[in-house]
Amino acid sequence: MIRIMSKLAVLFAHAPLTRVRTGQAVFHRDDPIRDAIFLESGSIALVRTLSEGETLTLHVARPGTLLAEASLFAARYHCDAIARTDTALRRVARSAFLDGLSGTPATLLDLFAGAAKEVQAQRARVEILRMKRLPDRLDAWLALNGAPDDQPWTEVAEAIGVSPAALYRELAKRRKAG
Amino acid sequence: MIRIMSKLAVLFAHAPLTRVRTGQAVFHRDDPIRDAIFLESGSIALVRTLSEGETLTLHVARPGTLLAEASLFAARYHCDAIARTDTALRRVARSAFLDGLSGTPATLLDLFAGAAKEVQAQRARVEILRMKRLPDRLDAWLALNGAPDDQPWTEVAEAIGVSPAALYRELAKRRKAG
DNA sequence: CGTCCGCTTGACTCAGATCAAACTTGGTGG
DNA sequence: CCACCAAGTTTGATCTGAGTCAAGCGGACG
Numbered sequence A, B: 001m002i003r004i005m006s007k008l009a010v011l012f013a014h015a016p017l018t019r020v021r022t023g024q025a026v027f028h029r030d031d032p033i034r035d036a037i038f039l040e041s042g043s044i045a046l047v048r049t050l051s052e053g054e055t056l057t058l059h060v061a062r063p064g065t066l067l068a069e070a071s072l073f074a075a076r077y078h079c080d081a082i083a084r085t086d087t088a089l090r091r092v093a094r095s096a097f098l099d100g101l102s103g104t105p106a107t108l109l110d111l112f113a114g115a116a117k118e119v120q121a122q123r124a125r126v127e128i129l130r131m132k133r134l135p136d137r138l139d140a141w142l143a144l145n146g147a148p149d150d151q152p153w154t155e156v157a158e159a160i161g162v163s164p165a166a167l168y169r170e171l172a173k174r175r176k177a178g
Numbered sequence C: 001c002g003t004c005c006g007c008t009t010g011a012c013t014c015a016g017a018t019c020a021a022a023c024t025t026g027g028t029g030g
Numbered sequence D: 001c002c003a004c005c006a007a008g009t010t011t012g013a014t015c016t017g018a019g020t021c022a023a024g025c026g027g028a029c030g
Helices: A069-073 A094-102 A105-129 A134-145 A153-160 A164-176 B069-073 B094-102 B105-129 B134-145 B153-160 B164-176
Strands: A017-020 A025-027 A035-041 A044-049 A055-061 A080-083 A087-093 B017-020 B025-027 B035-041 B044-049 B055-061 B080-083 B087-093
Touching (some): A035 A094, A105 B105, A134 A153, A153 A164, B035 B094, B094 B105, B105 B153, B153 B164
Antiparallel strands (some): A044 A055, A044 A080, B025 B080, B035 B087, B044 B055
8 A cells, every 4th residue: 555654754654553532541741752743643632621621722733744733842741632532643752753853854844844833823813812892702713714614603603702602692783784 | 146945845845926015905804815925024904993993912923833734624714914024925826835744744744743833832821811810911911921121011902802901000000029 | 219110990981792582594304 | 381490592781800001110130
């Protein structure tokens, strides 16, 4: 079987494959960081647990990317990682991974580009959350992400930081107009 | 004079120095991106102009860093850059800069690390802005940044997305307690 | 000495949170 | 095939945190 392998994947090619089931944690906040983790398939959410059950999704990692790249340079994780689907991942000792990276500037550049893009995405999120009125937030979110086809509106409400009830009200209001 | 020069600075060493005065723009939103820009001294704010005069500060660049690293991989700028103090910077054609980077993995790793750190900072900001109550936001901000010594509270209000009046009220309330 | 800015407080208002009750849909299991 | 349950959606009633407007204070600085 011929397989196109990203440059990043090559660095993990010899590492054993680990499988994680939906709902299981890959790591927890404050765990010491030992490995670089590559997401082979599936999807993993980076989640911060706020006071009392409330939870905030910081990021959803997709296949072919590093999990929590930000944590490559920290001593401990800043959030929890929870599998959203059954996933497969590979681990390499962090120091070994960093050493390997030094030999592959192109991969390093890809990672830098990915992180830069993520910075922009987060800044866009900040811009939305700083708006005071709900209609503005919704407009901004729609301009950025287009109309949600599969995604339920409750998730949109979560993303823009308003209650589902308030969002549905606004949607009803818009339906009555244009 | 002996000078410690970061690896990043070396890549700009031969570029001419440009000076920018306080309040002047280095680039505007939607300008095509031609150069990589290195901030030699001073400080430059990345600002997004919202509807009608309102403005949101996305980031403040410090000396020794790239300006708008995120934009190295985009076609046009996503925000304005305004000098907050008199500054000095150096420009190198973007493609030439990227080529130069490929030869210096250590620098590239530094940039990646910087971007990763910035991602974490933005995520922390998102976490704060998603809180509904003002006291929670203030607590979170204080836990992250400690008590502000020089910075006026109006800026803190701006950072956590509340009106100065509301923040001063909360501060007064706390003074009356512990 | 006047003016700007950070700070402080009061009064009023309102957008949106919260609580709550239904209704629709799809899936699951008896 | 139907009873049942969970999730998404809809909408009403009520409450409240914080935004807005406004007026006033003190210190810094040209």
